[in-house]
Amino acid sequence: MIEKPLIRLAVVGLGMATKPHLDALAELKGRVAVSGVFNRTRSKAVAVQEKFGFPVFDSLEAIAADAGTDGVIIATPPNQRSEIVAQMAAAGKHVLMEKPVERTLSAAQDIVALCEVNGITLGIVFQHRFRQAARRLKILVDSGELGDLALVRAEIPWWRDQAYYDVAGRGSLERDGGGVLISQAIHVLDLMLSLTGPALTVQALTATTRLHKMETEDFAAAGIRFENGAVGSVVATTATYPGEEERLVxxxxxxxAVLKGGQLTVTWRDGRTESVGEASGTGGGADPMAFPCDWHRDLIEQFAVAISENGPAAVSGREALRVHALIDAITRSGQSGVQVDVESV
Structure with missing residues (x-):
C-alpha cells in the first residue's frame, strides 16, 4: 500500500459520473491528495468543497498553471475532452479520463497521439477491470487454464428511462458520440477485449427501440470474429426494464467462465468448479451510479503509482483505442448492413 501522497490530482467536471471518483479520493486521503476541483457551474464545485473539503479552482487555466497539481481527472461530457486534454498536456499535467476517450475513433486517436507527443501519462477509467472477479478471470485466461478460447458472449441488458435521455445532449452524436455502445456497453466490451485480444471483423444490427426517443441506438447486436480464431456475439441495450446484470461468457x-456482474463462476471439463467475487450493483438499472467506489479507488491509486514510477496507466489511452475501434466497426456495420473489418489500432 502507498504510505504517503504520491501525486496531487485536480478533478475537472462534477456531473453524475464524478460521484465514485470523489468517494474514492476521500478514501485515498493520505495516499493521493486532491489539489482542487473545477466545474463550469461553480455552485457544484462549492457543494463538493462543503462535502469533502476539497479546494475549488476558478478556471482550467488555474489548474494548468498550478505547480502543485500533477494530474487531472477529467469527467466532463465527451465533447469537451479534446480542448481540456490539449490544455493540460501542454502544461505537463497527466490525465486520467472517464470513458470514452472521445466521440469518434479518429478524435480518440488524436487525443492519444497528443498525450504521447507531450510525454503525458493518459489513463482511461474502465473500472470493471478492477473487480475481484474480473481480475481472477484475467489470470485464468492469461495462464491458459481455460484452454484455447472458442466462443465469447457479451450481454448487457440494461435499463435507462426516457428521463435519462431527456437531459440535453445525452445519447446524441454531438455530445456523447452515440448511444448504448459508447456510453454503457463500452465497459463490458473493453473488459472483453482485455481477455480475448483484438476483434477482426463484425456483422451488426443497431436500432432505436420504441421505448426511447433519442438520436442514437439503444440496441446493438453483433457477431464478431477475433484475431485469435474465436467467434462471439454482443447484445447491448438500455431498453430492458428494470435492467439486469451484464454477463460475459x-x-x-x-x-x-461466466462473469455475471461481480461474480465469476468457472466450470472445468473435469468437473471442478470455482466461484469468485460477490454480488454488487453495476449501474444497469434506473440508477446508473448504483455501484461501489472500490473499483475507482484501486484504479486511481494505480494511476498515482504509474505517475510516481513513470510507468503506464492500467488502461492506457492507446489500449482504449481497441474498444473504440470495435464500437466504430459495430456502428458502421449496423448502418450499412454488411460485415466490416475492425480498424487496426
Whole structure:
C-alpha cells in the first residue's frame, strides 16, 4: 500500500459520473491528495468543497498553471475532452479520463497521439477491470487454464428511462458520440477485449427501440470474429426494464467462465468448479451510479503509482483505442448492413 501522497490530482467536471471518483479520493486521503476541483457551474464545485473539503479552482487555466497539481481527472461530457486534454498536456499535467476517450475513433486517436507527443501519462477509467472477479478471470485466461478460447458472449441488458435521455445532449452524436455502445456497453466490451485480444471483423444490427426517443441506438447486436480464431456475439441495450446484470461468457477448450456482474463462476471439463467475487450493483438499472467506489479507488491509486514510477496507466489511452475501434466497426456495420473489418489500432 502507498504510505504517503504520491501525486496531487485536480478533478475537472462534477456531473453524475464524478460521484465514485470523489468517494474514492476521500478514501485515498493520505495516499493521493486532491489539489482542487473545477466545474463550469461553480455552485457544484462549492457543494463538493462543503462535502469533502476539497479546494475549488476558478478556471482550467488555474489548474494548468498550478505547480502543485500533477494530474487531472477529467469527467466532463465527451465533447469537451479534446480542448481540456490539449490544455493540460501542454502544461505537463497527466490525465486520467472517464470513458470514452472521445466521440469518434479518429478524435480518440488524436487525443492519444497528443498525450504521447507531450510525454503525458493518459489513463482511461474502465473500472470493471478492477473487480475481484474480473481480475481472477484475467489470470485464468492469461495462464491458459481455460484452454484455447472458442466462443465469447457479451450481454448487457440494461435499463435507462426516457428521463435519462431527456437531459440535453445525452445519447446524441454531438455530445456523447452515440448511444448504448459508447456510453454503457463500452465497459463490458473493453473488459472483453482485455481477455480475448483484438476483434477482426463484425456483422451488426443497431436500432432505436420504441421505448426511447433519442438520436442514437439503444440496441446493438453483433457477431464478431477475433484475431485469435474465436467467434462471439454482443447484445447491448438500455431498453430492458428494470435492467439486469451484464454477463460475459468465455467458452474455452478446458473450461467455461461466466462473469455475471461481480461474480465469476468457472466450470472445468473435469468437473471442478470455482466461484469468485460477490454480488454488487453495476449501474444497469434506473440508477446508473448504483455501484461501489472500490473499483475507482484501486484504479486511481494505480494511476498515482504509474505517475510516481513513470510507468503506464492500467488502461492506457492507446489500449482504449481497441474498444473504440470495435464500437466504430459495430456502428458502421449496423448502418450499412454488411460485415466490416475492425480498424487496426
Amino acid at each position: 468465455l467458452d474455452g477448450t478446458k473450461a467455461t
